[in-house]
Amino acid sequence: MKRMGAWWRRWLLAASMLLVSSLCLAQTQEEGGEREWYPIDSLNSGLGKAPGSVNLRTPRESMRTFRDLTDRGDFEAAAHILNLADLSPAEQRERGAELARQLAAIFQRGKSIRISNLSGRQDAAIEDPTGESPHAGEPRRDIELASLEADGDTYDIRLGRYQRDDEEPVWLIMPESVAAIPALYREYGPTAFERHIPESLKGSFGLLRIWEWIAIPLVLLAVALVGKGVYRLIEVMTRWLPSGAPSIFAKQIRGPVALIVMSLLTQALLDYVVSFSAVATTTLRVVLIAILAWGTGAVGLRLVDTMMLKMTRRLAGQIDDSKPQDDRKLLTTLYAVRRIIILVLVTAVSIYVLGQVQLFETLGLSILASASVLAVLVGVAGQAVLGNILSSFQLSLAKPIRVGDLVMFEGQWAYVEGIFYTHIRLRLWNERRLIVPVTYFASKAFENLSSKSTKEYRSLALTLHLSADIPILREKFLEFAKAEENVIEHHKLLCCVTDQIGPAQTVTCYLMTIDPLSGWAAEVSVREKLLAFIRDEHPEWWPRDVVVISHRDIARGHASGDEGNDAQ
Template identity: 90%
Template sequence: MTRSSAWQRWLLAAAICLVSGLCLAQTQEADGVQEWYAIDSLNSGLGKAPDAVKLRTPREAMRTFRDLAARNEFAAAAHILNLADLSPAAQRKQGAELARQLAAIFQRGKSIRLSGLSGRQDAAIEDPTGKSPHAGEPRRDIELATLEADGDTYDIRLGRYRLDNEEPVWLITPESVAAIPALYREYGPAAFERHIPESLKRAFGPLRIWEWIAIPLVLLAVALIGKGVYRLIEVMTRWLPSGSPSIFAKQIRGPVALIVMSLLTQALLDYVVSFSAVATITLRVVLIAILAWGIGAVGLRLVDTMMLKMTRRLAGQIDDSKPQDDRKLLTTLYAVRRIIILILVTAVTIYVLGQVRLFETLGLSILASASVLAVLVGVAGQAVLGNILSSFQLSLAKPIRVGDLVMFEGQWAYVEGIFYTHIRLRLWNERRLIVPVTYFASKAFENLSSKSTKEYRSIVLTLHLSADIAILREKFLEFAEAEENVIEHHKLLCCVTDQTGPAQTVTCYLMTVDPLSGWNAEVSVREKLLAFIRDEHPEWWPRDVVVISHRDIARGHASGEADEIAQ
């Protein structure tokens, strides 16, 4: 065997081993069995890790970091960071400071729930139901938090690393370590906190001692500023011209004060003071909701003011004496108002959910119970949803319009407003009747303004049989034609409609322009007819006739004589 052939065999064997190794590695990666990142060195500049540093599982690593940070042992906590991007000298110099900054980020920007981290060394997903397609697969990289700073998004992740043949460990990835300075500038403590005594920086429950003192003071100061804004707008309304501008300014005092309070508090959290993550997240959620509600309320007040101005310009006092086109327009405006409210509520809800990332922060438990929550909300809000749908139905079908005169449950009333959940009726005596929409729609009502406001009115008189109907009819026609609100004089009618014993019932009919004017014309004509009978023919009044026989007279005389003898 020659030397050249021996070298060829050795090269062929090496190539076969290399190819086999590459194929095996690719197969392992394709099959998802690569359980760690292989590294050549691990934080050589920090020296040997203390015994207190436990890094076998993600939960153990973060528990160790939390405990060391609570004891201010940041040099030991630095061993939980993968400082591969730093030189050994930079690791010794910056490791403890980076660990301290990361602890502040976790405390103020995103609190880590240890119970949500895997307690397995391979961090495999455990799913007893078997529904997850990745259940049982080992992981070498998991996400702890996603934070924003300077308009960019940064991930803080844990990675599983193995050095030579040592046991794999879980560390904060180098990419996450590189993002620590930018995140610390965003979520780190404010400058004034340097002057806070160390005794007040100790934890007391979910917050630190100084935060329990500062948060009420900050909220009190913001509330006083909001009250000042409210008073300022109230004073400004006196300078505005009367009418829509002053009405709008009065209506937005509260919402504008809340908007200013929300923006001011968010500015304080961004540039002046920073609290722990629990307090900051809670405050930001509340502030975003208040800000969205305030903006929506201002928009709604603007719509209401515009509607009020148009109502006064088009119809003035809302009743059925106004043209039907104007009343249809008012009804349409009320429907548009409800649509705008629905759009505002939907937009505000989407904005708030998008800002607070509700489904990301509350986790899968909310999604799991979403169906139960939807059922509970549907049952509890069934009456409200029914009223809302009924109000839209009334607005679209228009069986009633704003300003219509209706007879509802025996009472005259003008439809003054059709709202989401109720209808406001103005009674004839200027009282307001508030009726749920579903109740109103389920009851029969008489719309006296549906087609025409004209109405027949009747006057019923009970007179003696001796009354001259011809004379009475002539006087009725005279009095009715003199009334301004009586129309279609050819339809005037006066006749006997009933007779009982010595009396007869006379009914007079007249056509009027509308129900309310018809009532006034009816009582006026009745009074004139009664005055005519009283002054000219009092014998027409009904009376009882008593017939006394001779026997009754004799009996009366006899009883009278007996009384005289007894006396």
Template identity: 90%
Template sequence: MKRIGSWQRWMLAVVILLVSSVCLAQSQDEGTAQDWYALDSLNTGLGKAPGSVKLRTPRESMRTFRDLTDSGNFEAAAHILNLADLTPAAQRERGAELARQLSEIFQRGKSIRISSLSGRQDAAIEDPTGESPQAGKPRRDIELASLEADGNAYDIRLGRYQLGNEEPVWLIMPESVAAIPALYREYGPTEFERHIPESLKGSFGVLRIWEWIAIPLVLLGVALVGKGVYRLVEWVTRWLPSGSPSIFAKQIRGPVALIVMSLLTQALLDYVVSFSAAATITLRVVLIAILAWGAGAVALRLVDTMMLKMTRRLAGQIDDSKPKDERKLLTTLYAVRRIIILIMVTAVTIYVLGQIQLFETLGLSILASASVLAVLVGVAGQAVLGNILSSFQLSLAKPIRVGDLVAFEGQWAYVEGIFYTYIRLRLWNERRLIVPVTYFASKAFENLSAKSTKEYRSLVLTLHLSADISLVREKFLEFAKAEENVIEHHKLLCCVTDQNGPAQTVTCYLMTIDPLSGWAAEVSVREKLLAFIRDEHPEWWPREVVVISHRDIARGHTTAGDDDVTQ
């Protein structure tokens, strides 16, 4: 076998080196090419771009597009669109119109925050904290907006393109250009706007001139319609039967009027007139908040009417002598009322936050401010939040119900209402005690209506040892059985429970239907027993026996106590 010469070995090494160099160069070119899209031609039908078109960064491209469209120079603005899907003739014919339509879409559908766009040529995400996995990596396309039309979602994106060896530029991508007609049909001017004079279409601040005139007129017209609905519901109320239906209809006049006003304004925005994106988003957020509030208010009025009907069924006095099922239902209605309020507030808050896009490209400073504000509100509202949670806990666990009789801090009271932050108690003397829910839940209380309203009560008499206990027991049974609120007569009991010197303690027990009625029965039976002893056997009263000596008589005075004296 023939050996390879030295010069051949040198030639082989050179070839390997050249191949390695070419491969390395190609891999480097491919890695660089990933930072943009390579083009063979760019908008040849539009001609050379004027010097006012700056496209080096996303922020610069969109600022240029805004300035050119605001000045009406749509021919120059068309250079910011990548019209690769159109023929050169179509580019020349439709480029300016597509730029105009896109500017209308931005004005009505999605307002672009140009200051939030990247000012870097590679659009790399700058994250000083280093927490983002994409930080520092070049991007070759970014999303400007995501809009819906005809039930489909369309993205408007900027892409980075390089034509030959020229400097890369940022353009609206062909896929987004293709979506412009569909989006324009959804967000473009309506038939009404086509009749507006050109002199009123100029911008004045954040809105156009005609919008400053139209918005107050639209709101005034909607307010008049709402007033008409209010009067209509009020007229219908007069024809309803008295009682709960008429009360409910009268209470929902305002909410129904607001719901109709919100729906009418939504319809006007969808089918009659379209305002700028800032005005439209603001109006839609306000309208959805009003709509949610109105629907929640109607639901609350319905629950309130049911609660009023239940209260009237309970004869106007909520106490534990009423059926337990009715008191349980009333407690559940209070809980449902709070749940409706919570759902309504939560839904409106989530929607509003989603509409204003609080967490999208607003910067770390706003997020930090929002976090600080949330902490401050959380600390300040800790007591309120604790009361709300405790209120739900009481409503779900039901250690107390509306109408229960409780002994709280030495006072008897009926539970009249369990609200978000407080409990209202009706004291025995008809005064009201307002107690924070957390304070009530953290204290020990006695629910006298938890299992049964019955109560075993007792009355104590102190009599002389000469008293006939059998006669006292007989009279007690007679008086107790005559009381309407005394039940379970087989549990009546009267016996001697203590003795001290010449006196004895007699205790009588009786079962009553509820604590307050039991107290009334107790005092009634006690009065009758005392009257019987006073009128029939006054000698049964406790008395002291005092012995008077002859020496004391001789001295002419006696010593006696405050009680009766017996010689």
């Protein structure tokens, strides 16, 4: 009996647990169904019955209905798309149409809603054919239409799904968003200028209103005239500035400063004077920010260029390896800073523009799906350019060469005149310029004659007869070499016989000079003086051939002469 009672108790306990689990599951499912919408007791009772043209079953149909009604000016019907639960029935009748009109203006100026991107399902469930989204297929009871800023605060405009009693659920602008309409309208509503525009010009024509097609060109023309005036004003100011770096800098920033003023002026007009539709305003703001960023970066670049020019002029006009290494290192660093400014400028403007146009949000998942293919294509197409850019930064950091270094590149003497993003500019000894891609230059072996020290050991060779007196020649060499200004370390002067072939000997003289170019000049000067000394004082030292004539050759010559006489 005890065993039977224990068995019954276990069976009852299991049955109770199963019953509780079933009740919890049923309650959970019921709550899950309630989460698909917001239950309400009444809906816009002050507005009366909604017209038959009002369709609120899906987010897409609700916003399409709101757009069509506001475009026709039927704001009383459009008020049925707003959930006016926070207002009394009397306030709903009084303010409903006005709030709908204000919201339409906010959408037109502040945020253009792409109705085709809204969900066409009644439950607004997230559709993800790829199955990668963890929330795919889940119903939603509210979605965000826009997020706008006004008076330093951020307001969200959202659609919510509501159900009254057993009626079909509908999608409405949520009460929290309705409460934010007045603040957003003060920010994005029409300005005082627009209130004086005739009603006949406020109709839509394509993406813009009629008056906007007229006002936008006039605004751009007025801004362009202001920019031209700023350009001329700076041009006049350059004549008052002292010659040199200040006037050069002012002359170079005429265009960027004019564009900056034009951008700021247009921005002020959009904020305080006139406001266009969201499409035009968004496009203009993106372009203005891009111009402002480019102009600011261009002014910074012109400043760096002016500093580089001033430094180059201070270094006697042309940079070469005879100038102090600190100055040449600074100039090389300025070139690197110039490239960094360009890189930061392009990156910042690109990120901002992409963020403003909301590229991925607009084009959707198709862009994400093709991003890898686009990256591969860009990588292949721009491989050479990217390689040159990376190589230029590598040269700037490692500094195997500096601006002003004298290098021996592919058998030619050249000074490094500039290190840019994609190429290096070399100044050849004959004042011609050699443009070399950075990757090509970095992949080739080159001799940096200015890497540690600019001084160079040079030599000159003379071919003389064996009878030449070497001590006398050595004495003259020392005399001529010590007289040269660019010859240093006189204890390293050397003159000796380095080769001998037949009756001739090769005499080589060595001298240390302060730099390769001066060394070449000293070498040719000493050679000319030695040759003049030998020509004037010891012409017998010139190499000569010795011809030995035998008696038989003499007799043969006489015989040839006699035969010639007989013939005559």
